[in-house]
Amino acid sequence: xxxxxxxxxxxxxxxxxxxxxxxxxxxxxxxxxxxxxxxxxxxxxxxxxxxxxxxxxxxxxxxxxxxxxxxxxxxxxxxxxxxxxxxxxxxxxxxxxxxxxxxxxxxxxxxxxxxxxxxxxxxxxxxxxxxxxxxxxxxxxxxxxxxxxxxxxxxxxxxxxxxxxxxxxxxxxxxxxxxxxxxxxxxxxxxxxxxxxxxxxxxxxxxxxxxxxxxxxxxxxxxxxxxxxxxxxxxxxxxxxxxxxxxxxxxxxxxxxxxxxxxxxxxxxxxxxxx
Amino acid sequence: xxxxxxxxxxxxxxxxxxxxxxxxxxxxxxxxxxxxxxxxxxxxxxxxxxxxxxxxxxxxxxxxxxxxxxxxxxxxxxxxxxxxxxxxxxxxxxxxxxxxxxxxxxxxxxxxxxxxxxxxxxxxxxxxxxxxxxxxxxxxxxxxxxxxx
Numbered sequence: 001x002x003x004x005x006x007x008x009x010x011x012x013x014x015x016x017x018x019x020x021x022x023x024x025x026x027x028x029x030x031x032x033x034x035x036x037x038x039x040x041x042x043x044x045x046x047x048x049x050x051x052x053x054x055x056x057x058x059x060x061x062x063x064x065x066x067x068x069x070x071x072x073x074x075x076x077x078x079x080x081x082x083x084x085x086x087x088x089x090x091x092x093x094x095x096x097x098x099x100x101x102x103x104x105x106x107x108x109x110x111x112x113x114x115x116x117x118x119x120x121x122x123x124x125x126x127x128x129x130x131x132x133x134x135x136x137x138x139x140x141x142x143x144x145x146x147x148x149x150x151x152x153x154x155x156x157x158x159x160x161x162x163x164x165x166x167x168x169x170x171x172x173x174x175x176x177x178x179x180x181x182x183x184x185x186x187x188x189x190x191x192x193x194x195x196x197x198x199x200x201x202x203x204x205x206x207x208x209x210x211x212x213x214x215x216x217x218x219x220x221x222x223x224x225x226x227x228x229x230x231x232x233x234x235x236x237x238x239x240x241x242x243x244x245x246x247x248x249x250x251x252x253x254x255x256x257x258x259x260x261x262x263x264x265x266x267x268x269x270x271x272x273x274x275x
Numbered sequence: 276x277x278x279x280x281x282x283x284x285x286x287x288x289x290x291x292x293x294x295x296x297x298x299x300x301x302x303x304x305x306x307x308x309x310x311x312x313x314x315x316x317x318x319x320x321x322x323x324x325x326x327x328x329x330x331x332x333x334x335x336x337x338x339x340x341x342x343x344x345x346x347x348x349x350x351x352x353x354x355x356x357x358x359x360x361x362x363x364x365x366x367x368x369x370x371x372x373x374x375x376x377x378x379x380x381x382x383x384x385x386x387x388x389x390x391x392x393x394x395x396x397x398x399x400x401x402x403x404x405x406x407x408x409x410x411x412x413x414x415x416x417x418x419x420x421x422x423x424x
Binding site: 004013015042043044045046047081082085088089092246247251257258259260 | 346347348351356357358360361362363364365366
């Protein structure tokens with residue numbers, strides 16, 4: 001699907017594609033780095049600290065009803081959507097990318113390349129780590145968590161990253177709640193594998209790789225929707241809000257209505273008329 | 276003190292059937308202090324001390340509950356700081372200027388001639404200078420006179 005849901009007042013507009021983090025062109029990667037750097041430099045409710053803090057600390061921890069419940073996928077889809085809008089406010093060409101963390105006999109577990117190196121072009125790589133806000137740190141320490149002011153990872157410790165076969169098995173599940181619960185289990189293993197800040201809910205979203213991980217989760221939900229057309233979250237939840245986001249469960253169901261879809265890689269150009 | 280005024284607005288040639296008249300202010304600034312906007316017709320001398328009487332061609336007022344200044348970083352309160360497109364589900368920027376309508380039927384009846392000028396005097400509540408991060412009030416963008424038969 002390459003266009004958004006049309007509305008009466010205008011024709012369907014082309015959607016943006018979220019891309020594989022390891023397949024970005026140099027220009028796409030630079031745009032991503034620049035957008036993250038730009039939101040790091042804002043310390044109000046347009047900036048990175050604000051959005052990272054929605055998931056965890058500082059209080060309130062708004063994702064508390066979004067783990068271990070059928071809200072898991074809709075809430076995080078809304079979360080990604082509003083953060084992507086914030087990135088796009090800094091650079092209209094910026095967008096989220098997905099980390100394909102699946103392993104198999106040909107793929108060893110690893111972080112996506114753009115997020116794995118401390119330096120990029122001789123400067124600090126904005127996708128490698130980020131600062132945690134002061135209030136989040138204070139509240140974390142009040143709760144007994146000794147955690148650094150800059151995000152760190154300890155990848156490779158158990159549990160193992162999910163395999164391609166495990167993801168395929170989850171995609172076969174027909175009921176939304178069954179699928180969502182199984183996918184959330186795989187999701188938690190990725191948090192645990194990355195470790196460090198990513199390993200705990202209050203600080204996970206401060207790590208830039210959080211967004212690539214959850215974009216992969218959102219992509220798997222999209223793939224499941226394509227395989228099981230008409231399969232929906234429970235009807236009783238569809239018109240429930242997803243606080244603090246101004247969006248209901250129902251409004252998260254169509255990625256094309258939200259203006260995006262997933263592509264392995266993309267390339268485009270202007271065209272020239274030849275006579 | 277802040278004042279702003281309109282260009283001359285044309286009045287209907289025959290006003291005998293006019294039942295109601297509204298002034299509609301577009302692009303009203305609400306980013307700064309809370310303020311009262313006092314409306315006078317054809318009274319360029321009006322100021323904060325002008326009595327609110329028919330003799331002074333006072334027409335009414337509206338009050339803006341102000342945001343109180345900007346508490347974020349550069350351009351935090353600037354609607355232009357957003358990139359938006361057809362897929363943007365966010366509500367409008369909270370400081371998008373407002374539209375305010377004030378009914379001025381009686382005051383307009385007292386105006387003679389073919390045109391009228393609208394003069395607005397901004398009055399800040401006492402102590403607002405200390406309460407608000409900003410006391411600046413930008414003029415509204417446009418004024419429209421609408422009459423109804």
